[in-house]
Amino acid sequence: PRTHIAVLGGGISGLSVAWYLARISPPNVAITLLEGSKRTGGWLHSDRINDPLHPDGSLLLERGPRSLRPQGVSGLNTLEMTKLLGLERDLELVPKTSLAAKNRYIYSHGKLHMLPSSLSGALTHPLLAPKLVRAGLDLVKGSSKEDDESIESFVTRRFGKGMSDDLISAMVHGIYAGDVSKLSVRSTFGMLYHLEKEYGSVILGLLMGKGSVETPWDQLLKERILKGMPELKTFDENVSIYSFKDGLETLSKALEKDLRDSGRISIHLDSPVEKMDFNHSNKTVKISIKDQEPVQADMVISAITPRQLYNLLPHSHSELIHNPSVAVAVVNMIYRADQARLASPGFGYLIPKSENSAVNHQGLLGVVFDSCSAPTQDQGSSQGQTLKLTAMMGGHMFDDVVAQSSVHDTDDDSGMTMIKSSDKMTNSNGREQALKSFFEKAAKDAVKRHLQIDSPPEIVKVHIHRECIPQYLVGHLQRMQKLDEQLRKEYDGMLAVTGAGYLGVSVNDCIKNSREVAEAIVSKLEEE
Ligand code: FAD
Structure with missing residues (x-):
């Protein structure tokens, strides 16, 4: 049947x-x-648009996700899918040796700080070194009996408050646009949770090389994929992240x-x-x-x-x-390469909780340097001629930031039930437009301050995605x-x-x- x-x-x-x-x-x-x-x-929504400065060129802008990681069993699984779909020639790889792979930043106390890529780098890092002494306590501290707790509570308990406020909160902004004090450590950083439960110490577990949580099904899947496509192993070794040319x-x-x-x-x-x-x-x-x-x-x-x-x-x-699911404003900004340069090239930067972004940076979560991390997506004579940046804004701060902005005050749609539906539509379109203008200005201001880029962008596109990232x-x-x-x-x-x-x-x-x-x-x- x-x-x-x-x-x-x-x-x-x-x-x-x-x-x-x-x-x-x-x-x-x-x-x-x-x-x-x-x-x-x-x-997943990629736009190819005309380049006003190069009539035979075109620019690629991502509204949503922009990169994939080849690591782990889920990374391997997507690579297998990519290969089975015949997309190998369309890949845009970021090698582990490139600046976009090596240089990731955190914005703190008025400047960008490069994140260390090695233990020796971490030991001498101005942001991290003072915290590492406290973090050493992880080795001697006992395990919690709780089934789950917030990321902030876990990290603070084991490594001190600074590690959560100055570092981990920034990563959580980058992945979940979320709040470290609300999200579940077990569902978001499952590896940390399991290392504590199994080894009584995250550092010890990592030193013993136990850095992943794979279910028996995951392990079998990995074996099945690598049996059929052993060549995929080299991706994990050589590639930091990847996308596609389009x-x-x-x-x-x-x-x-x-x-x-x-x-x-x-x-x-x-x-x-x-x-x-x-x-x-x-x-x-x-x-x-x-x-x-x-x-x-x-x-x-x-x-x-x-x-x-x-x-x-x-x-x-x-x-x-x-x-809940949070809203994110994605602001794509295109500058002319001859007028705007990155002093610190790399993947981009994230803002940690300690910067109090809702108040000081109008809800900026982070900025991706697309022209560094995906340099061949623009085509024709546009390639290499632009500085392309994407600001991600709002997330768990979205409502607070909007409430503080004048958009809320001047375009309040309360009491609209009496207004006929066409007016209501115009009003809500007007409010959406005002919100977009607000985030556009906020993103441009942030880039100007944080990256010292004074000339204005040639093109700006703003998309406001409602309820786009679930918060575990x-x-x-x-x-x-x-x-x-x-x-x-x-x-x-x-x-x-x-x-x-x-x-x-x-x-x-x-x-x-x-x-x-x-x-x-x-x-x-x-x-x-
Ligand atoms: P969705 O993409 O939400 O798809 C659900 C679909 O269901 C939609 O097409 C919708 O129209 C349809 N639908 C809804 N209701 C109905 C209905 N009643 N009947 C029929 N159809 C319906 N992940 C990464 O790995 N890397 C990144 O760089 C990254 N960056 C991101 C940046 C942003 C701005 C966002 C928003 C997410 C990002 N993510 C990233 C996360 C990732 O993109 C999403 O989690 C993922 O795409 C979700 O896919 P989904 O199919 O589960 O849900």
Whole structure:
């Protein structure tokens, strides 16, 4: 008999789960992907725009994610996918020897500080050396009995407050746009948590070379990939990060094309799912879609955010709405290379908690030096002629920063219920525009102050992404285990979940977790 699986959401998670299913499921499995918007890719969104100064050139701008790490089993897994999709020639690699790999900065006390890349560098580093004495206590301090705690509490307990405020908080801004005092150490820096539990000391565990947390499935996956593609091992050794010549969206576009070419799947764009009805007696799900006929499936894989899923389910699962997601303003800035130069080239810089960014830097999380970290994405005579920077702003500070800005005061949309809808639209568009102008000015000011770049950018693009990065609050993993049990019990195997809201926000994690979900479903189908 035929089995019909519906995938909700065509971001990288939904595309990946559909792609793995199409590769490994038996031919009697039909797959439908339902994407609410007019395109697939979700946050992966790369724009190629004309260069006003070089008519035969073009510039590449990333709205969302811009780089992938080849390290670890999830890194290896994405590389394998890239190779199977035939994208090797499109890769833009950043070798470990390049400045973008070696030079990463933290902005603190009015200047950029390069992060050390070795232990001897750390011992003599002006920001870190004073903290390392205190950090040595990690070797003698006992383990906590807690199941989870915030990153700040863990790092402060083991290494002192300075290490959290001045260093780790900056990394958390770079990955989660989040607040160290709120996020779960176990779900975000699982390695630190496990080293303490197993060795009683993070440093000791690291010295013993135990720097990763891999599940038995992860270890098997690694062996399977390296058996088929042993050459991928060299990526981890030589490459710091990578992207594609046409940006990260190359990956989601290639997945969509491969899926369409395979003939195994039907992809429906512009199909927002509004409701799901689970029929337990004949084990089918009726999926209602806005302005369209409903779709009937034997099972659903949700690759939308947990909050979006919450609204579609018949039962309330509070675990799905426990975590907030933060908003990020992404500001791409293009300067002329002959007018603007980086005194300190590298990957970019991050702002730590100790800088009190919400007050002093209008919510700046960090700035990526795109022209250093992805130097060949611009094409034609534009290549090498621009300084391209991206400021990431807001995150956990977004609401506070907006509340402090004049945008809130002058364009308050409270009491608008009486206004007719077209006016409401104009008003909210006006507010969005005012917000964009606010973040544009804030990003330009920050770059001017922090990098001493006085000439204005030639082009600026601002995108405000609402609810774009989920925040794994303390206790997240335990909640996810509980959710997993509930979903199994309530939906009889008719519902599975994947996506950035559950077990990792990076593109690599989204892809690897989607693979695990697809493999589990297929082995269950084979058992039946
Ligand atoms: P999404 O991309 O959110 O996809 C979900 C999809 O579901 C969307 O297409 C949406 O339209 C659709 N959908 C929603 N509701 C419905 C519905 N009811 N019916 C049908 N469809 C629906 N990661 C990295 O590894 N490296 C980076 O450099 C990096 N930088 C980042 C920078 C920014 C600014 C952001 C926002 C994220 C960054 N990330 C990075 C994280 C990573 O990009 C995301 O976590 C990941 O892309 C999430 O993918 P997803 O498929 O799980 O979710």
